[in-house]
Amino acid sequence: MVLRACLFGLVLSACAPGRAPEAARPSGPAEAQPAAIEARAEVEPRGGHFAIRGAEVVGVGAVDVEVKDGRIAAIGAVPAGLPELRASGKWIAPAVIDSHVHLSYLPAGRRLLDGGVAAVVDLAAPLAALTEREAPPELAVVASGPMITAPGGYPTRDWGRDGYGLEVADARAAEQAVDALADAGARVIKVPVTDAPALTPATLRAIVTRAHARELKVAAHALFDRHARTAAEAGVDVLAHAPVEPLKEGTVQAWAGRAVIGTLSAFGGAAVENFKKLRGAGATVLYGTDLGNTQITAISGEEIDLLLAAGLDGQAIVTAMTTGPAEYWAIEQGTLREGGPASFMIVAADPRVTPATLAEPEAVFIAGVRR
The missing domain is CATH 2.30.40.10 (Urease, subunit C, domain 1)
Structure with missing residues (x-):
């Protein structure tokens, strides 16, 4: 995407991301x-x-x-x-807040800033990312560190095999993992809710309870109806993606008053109907791109189009990209x-x-x- 950086008045110039604008030139003689x-x-x-x-x-x-x-x-x-x-x-x-990125997977901090993204929520990165920040200092980052997962659980056998998952065997180990992440600077905890190998319901509840005691929200990767329902029953605060499998009415209602991050373009729009239902039930909706698992390194026009398809009007989209996540994540950007x-x-x-x-x-x- 080419971002237009224009000098105002009667003179306009354009530049590609990462290149300083050219000096303004008269358009005529x-x-x-x-x-x-x-x-x-x-x-x-x-x-x-x-x-x-x-x-x-x-x-x-x-x-x-x-x-x-x-x-x-x-x-x-x-x-x-x-x-x-x-x-x-x-x-x-306001500059935008992207509520779902993976900066360790795709370091794109400067391109995000150039494109109008002032803050991100980094939902899964190796532990070192919490203490050895690579993003530019101008980019506000709410980071989770690695997902807390079961032994051999998602994403340790897939894209996240290099430290993106922190494996725990039981509830006690899970509580210790929450403390370790919080002490290292995590501001949100992320868990996968999947089929086996997966966290048991008791372990999942222990994670949520401990995270809330540390004043941290919990985000869940839960793409199917049964997983979204399990996450809600455990007290999880926010869905990291709108689920792709059609949600039952009971599951939708279980998420009323909680939050969901769209990432609609990451799944080709398959989750649009679920996103619409969750919003209709009263869930807070947040803009996110899943950068890293997608190649979106600026504000996504495709994601905006899909938010429109999900029934959001322009004001609701602006809110989901700016003031909504600013309030939800308690950060000053986005306003x-x-x-x-x-x-x-x-x-x-x-x-x-x-x-x-x-x-x-x-x-x-x-x-x-x-x-």
Whole structure:
């Protein structure tokens, strides 16, 4: 995907991910271009203390935004005389949170930042990933470390054989594993709920109880109806994927008031109907791509299309990608507020009306710096 990074005003330029935008060039004969346009292109702010003027802030209205020291200093009343970026006719939306990635499997932190993703939930990585961070410091990461699994259980015989699973034989060992992960910095615990070899119901409940005692949520890989039901009965908080097997009504209701991460494009849209049912029952829905098991290294237009197919309108999609996961995971990215991080995108259309515009940001700022 080519991401368009545009200089605002009357001059536009485009660049591919990972390459700095080219200097703005007049689109017509040089003598036909006002001198002020070239001057503005030369001083257009890329970081520091500056203002964005003329854009519509999603959920707020047409107001100016002041950025200082990587944070949003003001929305509305912005001092005069600051270096400024003119964005008339554009919209400002929060940078996105991807609630399901595997950065150890596909290190793509810089590409995510360039594409408008400010935070991720890393659901399964070797233990070392908790202490030896590889992602850029600008990328906020909520990490699980390895899944807690049964001996020989998923994913240790498959894609995760190199440390992506932490095997436990019983409930006591499972509790110790939760403590070890929490002490190493995990902020969420992930478990597979599968056919044998699998965690017993007692072991699964022990994991959930211990994780909740450590104030950690538990996410489950559970793709079939019987597995999703078992996860709900154990007290699991969030489905790491929308299940692909049609869910029975009792299973759907068991997930009312909990959460589900879409990853719809990872399964070719097979889970769309389940996602729709879970949302209808009152589950919190979160945007996620399963990066690593997929090759999506930016905001996914395909995932947005499938969210639309699942019945979400533009506002619901914006929420699932920004403020919803910000609240669910208790992180400050994904919001636009005074004092919050200046991590946002400038897009060509109102994403509440045209959500696909989020996948094609015209400019991305992370922690107040133009990517």
